[in-house]
Amino acid sequence: MSDHEPYRAGFACFVGRPNAGKSTLTNAIIGSKIAITSNRPQTTRHVVRGILHRPDSQLILVDTPGLHRPRTLLGQRLNDLVRATWSETDVVGLCVPADEKVGPGDRLITKEIEELKAKVIAVVTKIDLVSKSDLARRLMEVAEMAPFADVVPCSAVSGENVETLVGVISKLLPESPQLYPDHMITDEPERVMVAELIREAALEGVRDELPHSIAVVVEEFLDEESEGAERKRIYADIYVERPSQKAIVIGKGGSRMKQVGTQARREIAKLLGTRVYLDLHVRVAKDWQRNPKLLQRLGF
Structure with missing residues (x-):
């Protein structure tokens, strides 16, 4: 950091329609898995803050659910959460995937974030999936949507231009x-x-x-000693909405459930840096996405 450059710190978030690559980009920037990702829309349900420390700045990236047309009470609450988060951030990055044309959803969100006090940039994601000529077209399309403070193409998967994007966002943060x-x-x-x-x-x-x-609640989170070493003992319930869904999650003879336990235990051990004993149960909470009491119980 030069003597003339002030230290900056603040909050930024990526917005966009579901599956625009927001969580993957957040994880790539932080360099650690803080947000779960998938190729299905509306995977993110919580606001997760990832903190990036740089010599000249501290960037707090807020990962939010994708804004969508809600069909349930859960959907409405997630949209409310997104809008509340937007109003509190310093920089907003609109994510538009390079491999899809700019659509009505992108324009709708652009219109909404233009009203915010935050500085707004456009981030063209997934550039590893398109040719240079297609990317050039997409960048022009995106630039025409609004007077963005900047338009940055990048790929969270290949890492191309991610550092440039971080630099652009950091310079827009307030002195702090x-x-x-x-x-x-x-x-x-x-x-x-x-x-x-x-x-x-x-x-x-x-x-x-x-x-x-699917929703998950951790019921117990205990420290214990096993075979002369520390480990975490975790009891968690996986909730679904119908008995038929419970059968799908468990799988034939409990085969899927075994896979779930193995994968989750491995990722949790990596996160906590310790051995893990994981006890999982699948429970039915009928139509929980539409039931205010059940939503509250499940943390929404």
Whole structure:
């Protein structure tokens, strides 16, 4: 950092229609998995903050659910959460995938974020999936939508231009002292992150059948000693909306459930840096996405 450049710190978030690559980009920038990702829309359900420490700035990236047309009470609450987050950020990056034409959803969100006090940039994602000529066309399309502070093409998968994007966002942050301590990469409670990793594992292979019907609650989170070493003992419930969905999640002879446990345990151990004992149960909470009491119980 030069003597003339002031230190900057603030909040930024990526917005866009579902599946525009927001969570993948957030993870790529933070350099660690703080948000679960999938190729299904509306995978993100919580606001997750990832913190990037740089010599000249501290960037707090807020990962939000994708704005969508809600069909349930859960959908309405997620949209409210998104809008509340937008109003509190310093920089908003509109994500538009390079491999899809600019559509009505992109224009609708652009119109909405133009009203915000935040500085707005456009981020053309997934550039590894298109040719240079197609990318040039997409960049022109995007630039014509609004007077963005900048338009940055990048790929979270290949890493191309991600550092450039971080530099652009950091320069738009307000002058401010550091907001979070060094080495902290998220302020998300461990329990919530563990529940999200279990949900990601449970979604694997059943996204087409029940992408939005799965919720996870961590009931117990205990420290214990086993075979002379520390480990976490975690009890969690996977909720679905119907008995038929419970059968899908468990699988024939419990085969899917075994896979879910293995994958989730591996990711949780990586996150917590310790051995993990994981006890999972599948429970039915009828039409929980539409029931205010059940939504509250499940953390929404």
